[in-house]
Amino acid sequence: MASRIYRQLFRNTYSFVSQRIHVYRINRLSTDTLLSKHNLRGIKWNKFRSSFLQHLGPKVKLKHVLGTNAIICAVALCYSGYKNDAAQLLSRAKRKDYSEVERLIKSGVAVDSRHQLGWTALHVAAVNQDTRLLELLLRLGADPNLGDEYTTYYAIAREQRFDPMSVLMTREEEFNDRLSQRANFKGCTPLHYAVLMEDFTIVKLLLEAGADPTVENVNGHKPIDYTKNQSLQMVLATAETKFLELKEKKAAEERRKFPLEQRLREHIIGQDGAINTVSAAIRRKENGWYDEDHPLVFLFLGSSGIGKTELAKQVAKYLHKDVKKGFIRIDMSEYQEKHEVAKFIGSPPGYVGHEEGGQLTKKLTECPQAVVLFDEVEKAHPDVLTIMLQLFDEGRLTDGKGKTIECKDAIYIMTSNLASEVIAGHALQLRAEAAEYNKHKDAQKLEDLEAAERITISRKFKDDVVRPILKRAFRRDEFLGRINEIVYFLPFSxxxxxxxxxxxxxxxxxxxxxxxxxxxxxxxxxxxxxxxxxxxxxxxxxxxxxxxxxxxxxxxxxxxxxxxxxxxxxxxxxxxxxxxxxxxxxxxxxxxxxxxxxxxxxxxxxxxxxxxxxxxxxxxxxxx
The missing domain is CATH 1.10.8.60 (Helicase, Ruva Protein; domain 3)
Structure with missing residues (x-):
């Protein structure tokens, strides 16, 4: 009841306040801080408060008088920063002042400017079903795939130290009370909102402008998940299929023009054999020529400081634009004791830290397609290797809560210094032999000299020397059998x-x-x-x-x-x-x-x- 009264009062005083309030960015919403921190000399606050009380009427004046501060704060929040061009853009968009919106954008105001609570003008147009504003913004270059940063009114108020009631009222006024107060809308694109409103016209306009129908919000929901309308579901399903096909076609074309080997060599010096081996395996995966029931597993062998970790990082950067989520690094020296298995997958029920989850399982839940680096894997306790055996075999992992995580699409890379001495010694010997042979050939070209430095570890050396060392360290053949490629990193030429x-x-x-x-x-x-x-x-x-x-x-x-x-x-x-x-x-x-x-x-x-x-x-x- 109080919320409806506040909204009505807000609308009644909208015109009055808009002519008179000019506030800079507000860090804490309360009447006191508004008066003390901002230049509000032009406002007669007693008169302004009286205007609110007059609208309340005699029956509700005393009951709701304490809410007037929240109303004043809400109005101030709505207009905070309106000397700022971005805030003016959002204001004009809400008022449907299309000519002024166009003028502001053409004068240099970013078309994707955000409200201080997280949304853009395109989100407002989609929710309010303002087709003309939406067409204008798209024509001027608005990004149809930007997600809303608004979570819930209470979370926003706590995070930015605002008054919760004023945040709620601002949100409801901006979107005409069409969205749930309790739902978390973080990550919702304009297409999510258009589907929620079941507006076919705006949905089609957004799709034609390049909106991605496969984008998921913070709850993991795509736009199609927000409608039960079969016609709209069919439109979105068709758009998803076409979008994925086009995306794959572009990715394939980019891979042809700029192969993975070339990308990796821009950041990594030497290690041609390692780069070629890893690139070939990833190419098989990208083009669908791989075993879908088992994940891709690498073991990087070589001395310290030779490029093992850097290659893993560059692979993650190639596969995932967001490297922070797409690259998971686990230092296995932290798992040398048996009880530290719980830290890996999470503590079982009844134990301390049960609700926190494991370091690996928690991150894999956020990004099941991540590149996972197990650094110095030989230092881990055998019980941890047993957990990894299950992970490498079926691509699934059961956490401490009993929840099974499907992560077959992840790429697992283990690094180790095992056999690094013998690998380095063998490589240096081969390189010396190649240089001696090249000297007898009397080669003078730079290409010939560099070719002489490129060496390959023989199969006999791998089987007779390296594999026994690995078997003694990991104590089981089945663990080595889960590794798709053992990659050798050699000393620099x-x-x-x-x-x-x-x-x-x-x-x-x-x-x-x-x-x-x-x-x-x-x-x-x-x-x-x-x-x-x-x-x-x-x-x-x-x-x-x-x-x-x-x-x-x-x-x-x-x-x-x-x-x-x-x-x-x-x-x-x-x-x-x-x-x-x-x-x-x-x-x-x-x-x-x-x-x-x-x-x-x-x-x-x-x-x-x-x-x-x-x-x-x-x-x-x-x-x-």
């Missing part, structure tokens, strides 16, 4: 190390320019010197640390001593770099890297920066 060093130097060059306005250049032999810092046990990380130790530390010291300043040009050069090619290095001084400053004048030249002053405590670190 010389050319790959040069690319890694160059990439790292470019990173620090960008940082120097961005933070200090310093230009950083280097000689080609600097790359060779830094590449010698590669440690096969630490992979690309050893290159990163080498650059920081021998280059970045010197830059920091020179900056601290004010030997370099903004706008200068610094060159990295290497001394004794030619000695790297000598066979006998016993009497050769190790190469060093020094900083040189460009002195501009008649003849520009580089001058060495002296960092070896005895009074500096850091000097000893630069004596090679």
């Amino acid at each position: 010389r050319s790959e190390l040069s690319k890694l060093v160059t990439k790292e130097l470019h990173y620090w060059s960008d940082q120097a320019k961005k933070k200090h306005n310093i230009t950083l250049v280097w000689d080609h032999n600097v790359v060779d010197v830094l590449a010698d810092g590669y440690d096969v046990h630490y992979g690309a990380r050893s290159i990163k640390y080498e650059v920081e130790r021998r280059v970045v530390t010197q830059l920091a010291m020179a900056h601290e001593r004010q030997l370099i300043e903004k706008g200068c040009v610094i060159r990295l050069s290497a001394t004794n770099a030619e000695d790297l090619t000598k066979t006998d290095k016993s009497n050769v001084d190790p190469p060093t890297i020094k900083l040189q400053l460009l002195q501009k004048g008649k003849g520009d030249k580089y001058v060495d920066i002296n960092l070896k002053g005895g009074d500096n405590p850091f000097t000893a670190g630069f004596k090679e």
Whole structure:
């Protein structure tokens, strides 16, 4: 009863207030904060309050007088920020002032501007069945697939520290009281709302504008789930089929133009064999040539810092635009004890943490098609591996609450350092043999040299050396039998190390320019010197640390001593770099890297920066 009275009062005072209230963004809705935090000098609040009380009438004046503050707040909320162009757009859209809406958008106001409670003008048009406004907004570029961010009036009020009654009244007024007060509408697109209103005309307009009929809201419901009208269901079902076909066609065309291997190589240096193996398996899955009853499972083997985790991340980025949900990383070193199985799938009923769910099951429920990375899987307790055995076999997992989660479409990647020593040693031996063979061939082309560095692990080595190591670690053949592909990551070749060093130097060059306005250049032999810092046990990380130790530390010291300043040009050069090619290095001084400053004048030249002053405590670190 009170709610209806408030709505009626709101409508009666709409015209009166709209002419006089100008409020900036409101952080907390109450009469006191409105008066104290915002510039409301032009409003005579006593007179405004009296106007409300006059509308209440003698019978309800005393009973509902306490609600006048909420009404005032609701009106203020509706008009808060109306000096802001986005808020004006929503106001004009609600009033059906089409010419002003068009003028505002053409003047630069974003057509998809949101109300501070979460919706856009297109949502308002769909719910209020305003066909003319909807056509105008779509013509001006409105996105038909934007979801409403409004949850429930109480949740919004608590989150943004608003008065619950004023949030409710604002929502009801904006959508003419056509939506349920208690329902959660987060994620609902204009198509959801149009179907809810059963407006065929607006549904067709949205579909023609590219609305996605397969989008699910926060409750997991698609637009078709909101109607029992068979004709409308048929329209939406047909649209879903066509949309999925078109989406798959576009995806296939994009894959042909830009293959997965090419995408991965943009972010990962080397590891051609690993990239090709993973890409081939994913290509089979994407094109329907895979076993639908079992998920895709990989085991990545190799030394630390060699690209295993990065490849998993890039696969997730390729398959899912939202990497936060589409990539699940589980550090298996946290599951070394038997009782930690509960943390994996959730505690059983009656135990602490039962309602929280497991780390894996909870995330797989949110995204059943995710890429799941089990990092350092050899460290997990055998009971955890038993759980994973069920997951890899049938693609399902039962959590602590007894609920079965279907996740056959997920991709599971395990990483391990098992056999990394023998794999690295074997790869280095093969690479040395290939280089020796290439030397006898007297190959001079760069392509021939790079081809000589590409090696393949033999089947005999995998079966006779690697598999026994894996079997001893996992203690069961059936676990290894669930793995579709064992992917081998090999030590970097010389050319790959040069690319890694160059990439790292470019990173620090960008940082120097961005933070200090310093230009950083280097000689080609600097790359060779830094590449010698590669440690096969630490992979690309050893290159990163080498650059920081021998280059970045010197830059920091020179900056601290004010030997370099903004706008200068610094060159990295290497001394004794030619000695790297000598066979006998016993009497050769190790190469060093020094900083040189460009002195501009008649003849520009580089001058060495002296960092070896005895009074500096850091000097000893630069004596090679």
